[in-house]
Amino acid sequence: MRPHYRWMTMLLIAMCLILTTAWAGQTQSPFELGMKAQTLMSKKQYQQAVDVLTTAVSQDPMNSWLRGMLANSYYQLKNFSAAKKQYELIALMEKDNELARFMVNILNPLAGLGDAAPASEDQHKRELKPYEIEKKFGPAVLFILVADKDKKVFKTGSGFIISKDGLAVTNHHVVVDGKYIEARLPDGKQYPVAHVVNYDASRDLAVVQLNTRKPLPVITMGNSSDVVLGEQAVAIGSPEGMEHTISDGLVSAWRDYGKGFKMIQISVPISHGSSGGPLFNMYGEVIGVTSAGLKEGQNLNFAIPINIVKKVLQNRNKILLADLPGSDKQEAPKQKTEATDAELVKKSDGQVVCVNSKLGFAFSLTNDAWNMKESIESNEYFLKCSIPPLMVNLTIYPVKESLTESAMVQENTNYLLGNGFVQQNSFAETTINGKRAFIGVFDKATEKDGKTQNVRSSMVLMLHQGQFYFLSMWYMEENEQQILPFVTQIQSSFQLNVR
Structure with a gap:
């Protein structure tokens, strides 16, 4: 090695030793503080994490990783104004950070509601x-x-x-x-x-x-x-x-x-x-x-x-x-209810039929004693027939003529899945008494006496002459073998244009 190369190499080694010594003299680097804050957050010690991250951000103000943890800690402490400010700074630093902009929009209505007291108040x-x-x-x-x-x-x-x-x-x-x-x-x-x-x-x-x-x-x-x-x-x-x-x-x-x-x-x-x-x-x-x-x-x-x-x-x-x-529409529902009363008719063979000649629908029930209740709110008609352990609901309301059957099925499927229902059988096309219909089965978990139980519903969707018909039968999943024949009977007997 030539003398001047050897001298340059020794100079570089000396400089590295000096820098290493200087860094070792510091208390903790922003990265080390960030790792410490992560540990505190995993233990839900958010106030301590804020203290550590505030120091780290002062050393490295352009570090979005540190600011993101600081924003999250403020959020957990319900200091929504401070959390929003940190996400706004991240969005300014990183123009393509969609998460930061999303959180700013989420926190915007919360920031003015009054930040809560420290989480320590809830520790008990x-x-x-x-x-x-x-x-x-x-x-x-x-x-x-x-x-x-x-x-x-x-x-x-x-x-x-x-x-x-x-x-x-x-x-x-x-x-x-x-x-x-x-x-x-x-x-x-x-x-x-x-x-x-x-x-x-x-x-x-x-x-x-x-x-x-x-x-x-x-x-x-x-x-x-x-x-x-x-x-x-x-x-x-x-x-x-x-x-x-x-x-x-x-x-x-x-x-x-x-x-x-x-x-x-x-x-x-x-x-x-x-x-x-x-x-x-x-x-x-x-x-x-x-x-x-x-x-x-x-x-x-x-x-x-x-x-x-x-x-x-x-x-x-x-x-x-x-x-x-009273409500502004107090009289309207009464007039409509009087014009749309359903009846439970017991036939000679003991079979019970629920029929509404005004609205033109009918379906068969079992030969037991059923309770029935119906109501109209605005343009929506509701009917409930129940007997332990089965409940039958029928909802009817007008829809836009442009609504397609596929859109109807998709809209109702999305609603059910989005509200905690679990799909057992997706809506499948069938024909009920000459009318096209879609039948699906969905479950909903409930808690009773510390035990999880499934409520099952077999649902029928139909579109007919600008009206949406939603017929659903509800029962406990554990009773399905006993109830299923009645469910099939009710579905297959559903008729429209009954006068």
Whole structure:
């Protein structure tokens, strides 16, 4: 090796030794701090992770990996404003970072809702299983029956008790137009609604007073400002009259629905009859009031934040049901219901037929004693026939003539799968009494007494003369062998254009 090359080599070695010594003298590099923060986050020590990452970012401000962890830590601490700021900085640094821009949009409505206290306040809480929530708070969930002046029940809903003396919460659209209202607990005991304490029609809330002489079970109200996107939630209600049904899902978004306040969008299925029920977080605290009264939302499911209920409770009155302002469409449903009454006709062979000559449909049931209930809301017709252990539902509503059968099948399949149903048999084309139809089978898991059970539904979809027909039969999967012959009979007997 030539002398000057040897000298240059020795100089480079010396410089490396100097730099290595200098780096060793530092406390920790940004990379080392980032790895330390990852360990803290894995242990859910998010506040400590924020402290470490703040130091790391000050040393390496253009490092999106560090800022991403910092944003996530802020998010877990429910400091949504700080999380949004970090994602905004990442989006500025990396123009093609779609995730950062997506998170900015997600956090935008949350940033103004008020950041929650540090997570340490919740360390004494224990997350519950859905069956534990039902066992502890289910006894305070109500099935509400609403009757007209003739004491004929024309709609049902859900609610929950918030005080031992019988103060209860439900949706405004559940109680409106009701002249007599009964609230039934899971133990079968019923309590009449004495009066309305307060209501807010624009936010679809009503607080009522039950007539009781003994203390009643109650729920625990939470803080809806603490709700985090993606957290699990559990609803208890009576969809389509199926009393005390438990379902679960996720908090999907905060939505400004154009009503002057933000609603909680959820993937928890909410159907007619679930309206007014409680939405629990996994600590068993009620964070919202489920609502199926938003017709414009169609397949979207929402809950009204529980903090709005607290505001409604600040002013208490005594409003008799007779003095409660009615809905704008109070008379229309009555006129339509009178013109579309169905009948259960018992034939000479003992077979029971459900027939509606006004709407022109009929189908055979078993030869047992069936309960029947029908209603019309706007242009939608609902019919329920039930007998343990089988329930038959029929929904009819007008659709655009441009709707194709394939689009109908796809839309309903997507809705079911998106709301926690599991497909057993996809919708297959068939013919029922000369009319083209599609039959599919779907399951929905439920929790009861700590045991998971499957509710199975065999569903029929039909389009006929601009009307959509949805016939569904619900039963427990464990009873399928016993029930299946009746299901097949009901499906094969379904007829249209009956006069």
